[in-house]
Amino acid sequence: MFFFTLLLFSYSQTSQQIQNATADCREILSNPRLTPLHGTLDVVMNQNVSLSCHSDSGSPPVRYTLFKHSQKVSALxxxxxxxxxxxxxxxxxxDVGEYKCKAENEISNGEKYSRSLNFTLKEPVSKPVLSSPNSQAKKGQNVTLSCLSEKGSLPITYTFFKDKQSIQAPVKMQNREAAVISVLIKSSSDFGMYKCKAENRLRNNTKYSNSFNFTLAEERSNSQPLIISLGLILLLLAIGLALAIPFFIIPSYKAKKCKRPMSSTGHTSIEKVEESEDRITYAEIEPVQPEEEYVNLSVIRRDEQENRSCATIYSKVLIRDGAQAGPLHSPE
Incomplete structure (x- = not known):
């Protein structure tokens, strides 16, 4: 009996020693590392990404858990x-933001957390637009070119080309503004095809703009302003003449026509020759020399609508050497 009791005591001691040795072989986990497999934290929409969580030391089995903003995402x-x-x-x-992972094994207080990791959502650049305030230019003139992508994550780098050759150092824009450069048109070769390129930090994300060509502006001759001035002067004269005819020339002609002619010498005699309801005929006799006289026949018409009378000379009658003239009548 004593021997059996001694045997049981020895077995329990041996078992405890084995358990202690096994516990001493278990290793506490180190803090895990959370890293992206593709090597960058810049992502685009609908992109697949892989995250690696790993503790460099620690006794397996190990349970890894991924968190996003303290919310569990997945566990392995x-x-x-x-x-x-x-x-x-x-x-x-x-889907972008702060991510962490946790590693734990069977040893008590064996939970370890990684450092946080943040993704940044990047937007590809859109096709830039190349433009200029002036589509025409002449030799010796400075012209400007502007290039702008309306979409894309900042900063955006713009490069300008002429005939596939870079003409200036790239311009990096931190704001949503167009990159602007100045170009001097020295010769006809500067009227070539211009383009610009836009790119940001995303890989394989480069867009080229539309092509833009300057055309040679026609130089105006010095005679053109003189010709234009002469044309304006002639036009003003024609307008003035057209306005003067109804307002000045026609009324003056009518007034001259309605005025009864007067004698140049003042020694005239007037005789009434004929009278009717609508007109009166007068004979104006003017002596010129002793042997001859001039007779002017004037017909005066009555205009009831305008309430005036107008006189018109119809003929001249020459009387020579005291010959007696017959009765005078109007030619009408």
């Missing part, structure tokens, strides 16, 4: 020391 168990891989898809802006 590893029976060896290989890293756990978490696959994600960036479907919206809410």
């Amino acid at each position: 168990n590893r029976t060896d020391l290989n890293p756990a891989l978490f696959n994600l898809t960036i479907n919206s802006a809410s």
